[in-house]
Amino acid sequence: MPTSASPSFTTRKRWVIGNWKMNPNLAAAKNLTQALITELSTTPIQQCQLAIAPTHLHLITISSLIQHANIPSKIQLVAQDVATQRHTGAFTGDISADLLIDAGTEWVIVGHSERRTLHHEDEALIELKLRAALDAGLGVIWCVGETLSERESGQATAIVTAQVTAHTQLLSIIDPQKFILAYEPVWAIGTGRTASPEDAQQMHATIRQVLSHIRPALNETSLLYGGSVKSDNAGLLAQCPDIDGALVGGAALDADSFLQIAKAFDIA
């Protein structure tokens, strides 16, 4: 069992968040949401907060389904991206934090490796998005992670630490209730090759130390692991002391597998 430097007692919240990415179509997204609601109405998840991130186009519809669901613990709604401008304005194609809140969104993913790679998002842009989201009142699910070549060349810890400390000023004032950090090694995303629980725990412990050093209150930040999390590997990840949940891609597109992962993390 991996060990941790963090105290054994913690108030850290557990999360399992489904990032649906550019999936599925509207009918399937509604069916998937309804399947989650139906299952949760009879088998509630109690210690672990669930959230889902559909495409922007589906947020309002999915929000309505969630709001009207009769389940003990509400599924929270996450957006996959946010504009650097908080308000409305002449920014063709962008969606602001204020508009996301209008659509029922409570959280937004920022810094995902697919945005960093495919949309060339650098730390300066990520900072603008984080600030716009937080200023509007959204919570942020902030992603970091190294590439395969960075890991193989022994730079993983340095790269991830740099991704976090690039935003030290913001971290020194951020509302801890509005901040979740997700460690997603790029080589594990969508590849079926998950980090070992030992490697994931080691990086999470490092991140926790970095955050606590910036500000002691950030010791209680929920740290999620992402990268090929499935129902069959979630149990071991959930037992790691510094892994507080999962950011799930592919396996979140099936209600049963997503809920199996949630059950793995549904522990006090």
Ligand SMILES: O=C[C@H](O)COP(=O)(O)O
């Ligand atoms: O945001 C989610 C991650 O990119 C993980 O995706 P995955 O579970 O398909 O590897």
